[in-house]
Amino acid sequence: MMQEHGDHAHPGVNLPPEAAARILVTGAWIDESLLSPLRDLGYAPRRPSSPFLSEDALISELRGAVAYLHGGEERATPRALRAVRETLRVVAFLGVGYENFVDVAAADELSIVVTNTAGAATDSVASFTVGQIINANWRIPQGLGNRLPDWRGPHDLPHELSARRVGIIGLGAIGARIADILTRSFGADVAYFSRTRRHDVEEALGLRFLPLHELAERSDILVVMVPETEKTRAMVDAGVLARMRPGAVLVNTARPAIVDPAALHASMRKGEVHLAVFDGYYGPDCEMGRRLLDDFGDRLLVTGHVASHTQEATARMVRQAVRSIANVLTAGGDEHAVGLTRRARR
Amino acid sequence: MMQEHGDHAHPGVNLPPEAAARILVTGAWIDESLLSPLRDLGYAPRRPSSPFLSEDALISELRGAVAYLHGGEERATPRALRAVRETLRVVAFLGVGYENFVDVAAADELSIVVTNTAGAATDSVASFTVGQIINANWRIPQGLGNRLPDWRGPHDLPHELSARRVGIIGLGAIGARIADILTRSFGADVAYFSRTRRHDVEEALGLRFLPLHELAERSDILVVMVPETEKTRAMVDAGVLARMRPGAVLVNTARPAIVDPAALHASMRKGEVHLAVFDGYYGPDCEMGRRLLDDFGDRLLVTGHVASHTQEATARMVRQAVRSIANVLTAGGDEHAVGLTRRARR
Structure with missing residues (x-):
C-alpha cells in the first residue's frame, strides 16, 4: 500500500x-x-x-x-x-x-x-460471469415471458451445472474466482488453460490443467478470462472453436477481441458454438461483429461491458x-x- | 431407502x-x-x-x-x-x-x-434462483443487446452481492442451499424467516433469523421459497410488501400464489418492489396477474416454472x-x- x-x-x-x-x-x-x-x-x-x-x-x-x-x-x-x-x-x-x-x-x-x-472488480466480474453462465445454460433470457415451458422432449432440457464440464481460459484473479464459485457452490467439473500454471488453485479446487485445444474439446461451457494483449488477441480462433462440442456455450466476459469473430461466425453456423456471451462487443466498424448479430442475434447474449461496474x-x-x-x-x-x-x- | x-x-x-x-x-x-x-x-x-x-x-x-x-x-x-x-x-x-x-x-x-x-431438484432450483438474483441485481435481461452501458451516474450502477442484504422466506432444503451459495460464494448478508428455526444452518452460514415483517424491511432482495399450502398462500401480502425498501427486488421461484398479486401491483406502482421475478406465473384467469404484466411487464422476469427441470x-x-x-x-x-x-x- x-x-x-x-x-x-x-x-x-x-x-x-x-x-x-x-x-x-x-x-x-x-x-x-x-x-x-x-x-x-x-x-x-x-x-x-x-x-x-x-x-x-x-x-x-x-x-x-x-x-x-x-x-x-x-x-x-x-x-x-x-x-x-x-x-x-x-x-x-x-x-x-x-x-x-x-x-x-x-x-x-x-x-x-x-x-x-x-x-x-474481481468479485463483480466473477459474479456477473457466473450469472451469464446460468443464463446461457438455462437459456433464461430466451424463456423470459413464457408462462409455460416449451420443451419438446427430455433431451431438450438444460443440464445441472454439476453435470457440466466448464473450461476456463486464463486463471488470473477473476478466472480463479469463477472456478472457485463453480466448483464449490455448483459442483461443476472445471478445467483450465493458462499461460502460467497455478498449482495452488489446481490443488485447492481440484482443477485440471489442459492445453487450450484439449480444453475446448472437453468443455460444455468455455469461459474466456484473459487480458487483451498482442498474444491473446484472436487467441480463440478457428482451430480452438473447431474443437468445441456441438451445442457448446462460449462465455467471453473478457475483451471481445480475444475471440476471432469470423471463426465464431463459422462455428455458430455449423452449430458447434450454440450460444455465445459477450460483455462488451466488437466495435461498430467490425463487419464480422455486425454479421454475427444479424445472423445469430438470438444466440448471442451481449451486454455493454458492465460486469465490473x-x-x-x-x-x-x-x-x-x-x-x-x-x-x-x-x-x-x-x-x-x-x-x-x-x-x-x- | x-x-x-x-x-x-x-x-x-x-x-x-x-x-x-x-x-x-x-x-x-x-x-x-x-x-x-x-x-x-x-x-x-x-x-x-x-x-x-x-x-x-x-x-x-x-x-x-x-x-x-x-x-x-x-x-x-x-x-x-x-x-x-x-x-x-x-x-x-x-x-x-x-x-x-x-x-x-x-x-x-x-x-x-x-x-x-x-x-x-434442490440444486437445480437453487442454482436457477441464484442466476435470477444476479439477473435482477445487474438488470442483465434489460441490458441485453446494448453495446454500451447506459448509466446516468454513479448511483445508477448495480451493487455487488457482497453489499446486498438478502432475505429468504422459507429455509427448507432449497432455501438453505440458496443461503449457502449466497453467503459462501458471493459474500451476501443473508437473513431468513421460517416457520421452523434452523439453528444448525444459522450457525454454519452465519444467518440471522427475523420475523417476516422485519425481514422484508431489511432486505434489498427478498427470496420466496416456501411450499404452497393453505397457510402460505398470499403470505407475502400488502403488510409484508409495505415494509420493503424502495427499489427492492422480490424473487419468487416458489409458487406464484405465495405472493398476493394485488398487493404486488400496489407495491410496484409505489416503487417499493422495483423488480419481481417469478418462475411459474399466475394462471391466465388471474385478472391481477394480467394487470401486473400489462402495467409492469418491463419490471417482471417471468419464466414458465422451469427451475427444477x-x-x-x-x-x-x-x-x-x-x-x-x-x-x-x-x-x-x-x-x-x-x-x-x-x-x-x-
Missing part, C-alpha cells in the same frame, strides 16, 4: 509545482466525492464538457492537465498523448483491459506512466486510480503501472 | 393382481427408459394421446389405471379422482409443489396415496416417483406420501 502519499492530513507537503494543476476525469458515473484526495493535494479534477470525446475533443480537454483519470469510452491515441506530452505525466485507466483505450506504447515513448486498477467495484477502482495518480505526481511512480514507463519524468 | 421394492432382479415377485395393469404417465419430457422398472414389475406405463388434458380427457386417460405419474400441466381434480376411484391407488406428483395439480384432500377421502419428489433433476424426480409408485403398488405405502393417506387400499 502506498496510501501515505495521498495522506489527507498533510495536503501541502507534496504540492505540485503548478498551483491547482488540472486533472482530466472522464466517466460520467464517477462519484465526485471520491476525487477529494486529489483536491486535498492541491489539484483541480475537471470533468469534460461532453461524455463522448473525439480525438480532437480529448486533446482540447487534456490541454494543460498533469494527470488523466480514464473512466470513459474515449481512446487515448498516440496523437492525443503526443499533443499533451509537455504536461501529462500519468494516465490512470479505470479497469483492467486498457488495451483499446490507452496506447501504452505511445505513452512509454513519451515517458507517461499508465496505470490500471487490476483486482478491484458495480458501485462497490467502481468506488474501489476510482480510489485505487486516485491513489495511483497521487503516487505518480508526488513520488514519481506507482505499483499499478502497466507499461515500461514506471517512473514519471521529474 | 425402499429401493428393494422396485428391485429389477425379481420382476415376478410382487406382480399386481391384474396382468399389465395400466399406469398413466403425463409430461412429454419424461425419458421413456426411466419407466422400465414399472414394466419390469409387470405394469404398462402409458402416455396420454395429447400433452394438454382437460378434466374429461384426464378421466378417460386414467380409466383402468392403478397409478398415475403426474408430470404434466393438467389438474387431478376431485371429480377426476372420484371417477377412477375403483382402480387408482397412487398419484406420484413430479415435483414438490403439487397443490395446484393434485387435489390431495379429495385423494385422502378416496384413500388414494399422493407422493411428491421433494429433494430431487434440468435433465439431471427430472431424471432423479422420475426415478423417485417410479420407486414411490412401485412401493405403493407392491408394499402399500411410501415414505414420500404427502397427504393423510399413507397406505393404499388393498
Whole structure:
C-alpha cells in the first residue's frame, strides 16, 4: 500500500509545482466525492464538457492537465498523448483491459506512466460471469415471458451445472474466482488453460490443467478470462472453436477481441458454438461483429461491458486510480503501472 | 431407502393382481427408459394421446389405471379422482409443489396415496434462483443487446452481492442451499424467516433469523421459497410488501400464489418492489396477474416454472416417483406420501 502519499492530513507537503494543476476525469458515473484526495493535494479534477470525446475533443480537454483519470469510452491515441506530452505525466485507466483505450506504447515513448486498477472488480466480474453462465445454460433470457415451458422432449432440457464440464481460459484473479464459485457452490467439473500454471488453485479446487485445444474439446461451457494483449488477441480462433462440442456455450466476459469473430461466425453456423456471451462487443466498424448479430442475434447474449461496474467495484477502482495518480505526481511512480514507463519524468 | 421394492432382479415377485395393469404417465419430457422398472414389475406405463388434458380427457386417460405419474400441466381434480376411484391407488406428483395439480384432500377421502419428489431438484432450483438474483441485481435481461452501458451516474450502477442484504422466506432444503451459495460464494448478508428455526444452518452460514415483517424491511432482495399450502398462500401480502425498501427486488421461484398479486401491483406502482421475478406465473384467469404484466411487464422476469427441470433433476424426480409408485403398488405405502393417506387400499 502506498496510501501515505495521498495522506489527507498533510495536503501541502507534496504540492505540485503548478498551483491547482488540472486533472482530466472522464466517466460520467464517477462519484465526485471520491476525487477529494486529489483536491486535498492541491489539484483541480475537471470533468469534460461532453461524455463522448473525439480525438480532437480529448486533446482540447487534456490541454494543460498533469494527470488523466480514464473512466470513459474515449481512446487515448498516440496523437492525443503526443499533443499533451509537455504536461501529462500519468494516465490512470479505470479497469483492467486498457488495451483499446490507452496506447501504452505511445505513452512509454513519451515517458507517461499508465496505470490500471487490476483486482478491484474481481468479485463483480466473477459474479456477473457466473450469472451469464446460468443464463446461457438455462437459456433464461430466451424463456423470459413464457408462462409455460416449451420443451419438446427430455433431451431438450438444460443440464445441472454439476453435470457440466466448464473450461476456463486464463486463471488470473477473476478466472480463479469463477472456478472457485463453480466448483464449490455448483459442483461443476472445471478445467483450465493458462499461460502460467497455478498449482495452488489446481490443488485447492481440484482443477485440471489442459492445453487450450484439449480444453475446448472437453468443455460444455468455455469461459474466456484473459487480458487483451498482442498474444491473446484472436487467441480463440478457428482451430480452438473447431474443437468445441456441438451445442457448446462460449462465455467471453473478457475483451471481445480475444475471440476471432469470423471463426465464431463459422462455428455458430455449423452449430458447434450454440450460444455465445459477450460483455462488451466488437466495435461498430467490425463487419464480422455486425454479421454475427444479424445472423445469430438470438444466440448471442451481449451486454455493454458492465460486469465490473458495480458501485462497490467502481468506488474501489476510482480510489485505487486516485491513489495511483497521487503516487505518480508526488513520488514519481506507482505499483499499478502497466507499461515500461514506471517512473514519471521529474 | 425402499429401493428393494422396485428391485429389477425379481420382476415376478410382487406382480399386481391384474396382468399389465395400466399406469398413466403425463409430461412429454419424461425419458421413456426411466419407466422400465414399472414394466419390469409387470405394469404398462402409458402416455396420454395429447400433452394438454382437460378434466374429461384426464378421466378417460386414467380409466383402468392403478397409478398415475403426474408430470404434466393438467389438474387431478376431485371429480377426476372420484371417477377412477375403483382402480387408482397412487398419484406420484413430479415435483414438490403439487397443490395446484393434485387435489390431495379429495385423494385422502378416496384413500388414494399422493407422493411428491421433494429433494430431487434442490440444486437445480437453487442454482436457477441464484442466476435470477444476479439477473435482477445487474438488470442483465434489460441490458441485453446494448453495446454500451447506459448509466446516468454513479448511483445508477448495480451493487455487488457482497453489499446486498438478502432475505429468504422459507429455509427448507432449497432455501438453505440458496443461503449457502449466497453467503459462501458471493459474500451476501443473508437473513431468513421460517416457520421452523434452523439453528444448525444459522450457525454454519452465519444467518440471522427475523420475523417476516422485519425481514422484508431489511432486505434489498427478498427470496420466496416456501411450499404452497393453505397457510402460505398470499403470505407475502400488502403488510409484508409495505415494509420493503424502495427499489427492492422480490424473487419468487416458489409458487406464484405465495405472493398476493394485488398487493404486488400496489407495491410496484409505489416503487417499493422495483423488480419481481417469478418462475411459474399466475394462471391466465388471474385478472391481477394480467394487470401486473400489462402495467409492469418491463419490471417482471417471468419464466414458465422451469427451475427444477434440468435433465439431471427430472431424471432423479422420475426415478423417485417410479420407486414411490412401485412401493405403493407392491408394499402399500411410501415414505414420500404427502397427504393423510399413507397406505393404499388393498
